[in-house]
Amino acid sequence: MSLSPLRIGSALARHAALLPTTLFALIPFIWMLSLSVKPPTEIFGSPFALIPQHWGAYENYSKALHAAPLARFLLNGAVVCLAILVLQILFCAPCAYALAKLKFPGRGLLFGxxxxxxLLPHQVLALPLFILCYKLGILDSYAALILPFIVSPFGIFLLRQSFKSIPDDIVQAARLDGLSELAIVWRIMVPMALPAVIAFSIFSVVAHWNDLFWPSIVIKSRDLMPPSLGAAAFRNVEAGSDFGPLMAGAVLIVLPLLLAFILAQRWFIEGLASSSLK
Known part of the structure; x- marks a missing residue:
């Protein structure tokens, strides 16, 4: 079936508007990748070129991996992000189910x-959370990085919206089959809202993988630094003005997030779309 000239013109106009915006958003990443493969003499050289005349990728990436414990930083980030995500889903899914499918006094107030x-940025709560971590004696530990984030208002909101799109008849049928409310959450609701769970997982991992503010407050030991804080320490202590290894380290830190988003892109978009139906 042939497309009408009007539809073709509309599609071209949309792409013409989106392409410059996309390129503008990608400029920092392209610049970072270019610097990570350049030798020091070409980073500030003239004329400007994205592709180096002499490749320094091996030296830059080798120094990024060996001059600082980058592998340890990446492992810390994986442990912290995975622990936060698992605990957030364990807490947020039952809360979202209660707000979406159960009727009880004060439900509207709780959702409010x-x-x-x-609406509250995390920085507003930093001081009371720091005092709480100090009182519990968990500063400079994995627990200090994980515990303040195990309840996510965004996770509750996103999953609630997705759960509301699931027909009530399915919930009633599960109750008639003898399932408890918690069993309904984990055996019915969460599997049916899997795209929304994946979308929230991407948001959560990206936010905590890139978080520099909270780790810089509660973490002092180098062995516990997540990637963002580790990159800052690498910049200040090891790299100095050697921007090639610094950009190589940044590429290695960003790469897991990029791969995760590419692999989960379809479910990510589907999850956001399903959560906006109600």
Whole structure:
């Protein structure tokens, strides 16, 4: 079936508007990748060129991996992000189910508090959370990086919206089959809302993988630094003005997030779309 000239013109106009925006967003990543493969003499050389005349990729990436414990930083980030994500889903899914499918006094008020939590930036709560971690004696530990984030207002909101799109008849049928409310959450609701869970997982991992503010407050030991804080320490202590290894380290830190998003892109978009239906 042939497309009409009007539809073709509309599609070309959309792409013409999106392409410059996409290129503008990609400029920092392209610049970072270019610097990571350049030798020091070409980083600030003239004329400007994205592709180096002499490749320094091996030296830069080798120095990034050996001059600082980058592998340890990446492992710390994986442990912290995975622990936060698992605990967030364990807490957020039952809360979202209660707000979406159960009727009880104060449900609207509780949902309003969730919306208020969405409006509060994490920096506002940094001081009381720091005092709490100090009182519990968990500063400079994995627990200090994980515990303040196990309840996510955004996770509750996103999963609630997705759960509301699931017909109530399915929930009633599960109850007639003898399933408890928690069993309904984990055996019915979460599998049916898997795209929304994946979308939230990407948001959560990206946010905590890139978080520099909170780790810089509670972490002092180098062996516990996540990637963002480790990159800052690498810049200040090891790399100095040697931007090639610094950019190589940044590429290695960003690469896991990029791969995860590419692999989960379809479910990510589907999850956001399904959560916006209700």
């Amino acid at each position: 508090l969730v919306l208020v939590g969405l």
